[in-house]
Amino acid sequence: MAVHLHHEDLPAGVLAPGPVAVDTETLGLVTPRDRLCLVQIADGRGDEHLIKFGAGSDYAAPNLKAVLGDAARIKLFHFARFDLAALHHYLGVWATPVFCTKIASKLTRTYTDRHGLKDLVRELLGKEISKQQQSSDWGAETLSEAQQEYAASDVRYLHGMHEILVARLEREGRSSIAEASFAYLPTRARLDLAGWADKDIFSHE
Numbered sequence: 001m002a003v004h005l006h007h008e009d010l011p012a013g014v015l016a017p018g019p020v021a022v023d024t025e026t027l028g029l030v031t032p033r034d035r036l037c038l039v040q041i042a043d044g045r046g047d048e049h050l051i052k053f054g055a056g057s058d059y060a061a062p063n064l065k066a067v068l069g070d071a072a073r074i075k076l077f078h079f080a081r082f083d084l085a086a087l088h089h090y091l092g093v094w095a096t097p098v099f100c101t102k103i104a105s106k107l108t109r110t111y112t113d114r115h116g117l118k119d120l121v122r123e124l125l126g127k128e129i130s131k132q133q134q135s136s137d138w139g140a141e142t143l144s145e146a147q148q149e150y151a152a153s154d155v156r157y158l159h160g161m162h163e164i165l166v167a168r169l170e171r172e173g174r175s176s177i178a179e180a181s182f183a184y185l186p187t188r189a190r191l192d193l194a195g196w197a198d199k200d201i202f203s204h205e
């Protein structure tokens with residue numbers, strides 16, 4: 001169980017086959033303005049890989065793109081909408097097929113409105129994660145130990161939650177609507193990037 005920091009790409013062959021947990025850290029919430037600084041990826045066996053992109057990066061990253069674009073691997077995200085847009089904008093790849101733990105939580109945990117990663121990890125797995133480093137400078141030349149640990153913890157529990165949420169969706173007969181919602185996410189991300197981020201195009205208004 002270790003956190004591995006890499007620069008500009010994921011080394012080849014470090015991930016076991018199967019679903020991968022993915023998260024991103026950026027300089028802010030406006031994707032075209034706020035650059036992609038870090039991609040975190042884990043295969044669920046206990047190690048987390050952090051790929052740091054420097055200012056002025058060309059985002060070539062062929063190994064990372066191959067994993068993200070691999071149609072045979074499910075990509076697990078928490079709030080995939082944001083990460084898909086950032087990954088597509090900077091790396092030019094759609095990280096699909098997707099399973100989003102936030103959407104799965106909203107479709108099953110209808111007894112609460114707490115769908116943040118911290119709350120979900122606590123309820124489903126009984127683990128505590130810190131969100132203290134969330135709003136830190138991810139563009140810094142050197143990431144602190146606390147930043148690296150925070151970034152790794154964002155992908156550490158997605159496999160465990162995926163398993164539980166798949167069972168919950170199944171139990172409540174909502175697997176199909178979840179799958180259709182996940183499949184729509186690249187379109188939602190495209191709308192965000194194209195200027196409809198704050199608009200619900202399905203709403204009457």
Ligand code: MN
Pocket residue numbers: 023024025151154
């Ligand atoms: Mn994160």
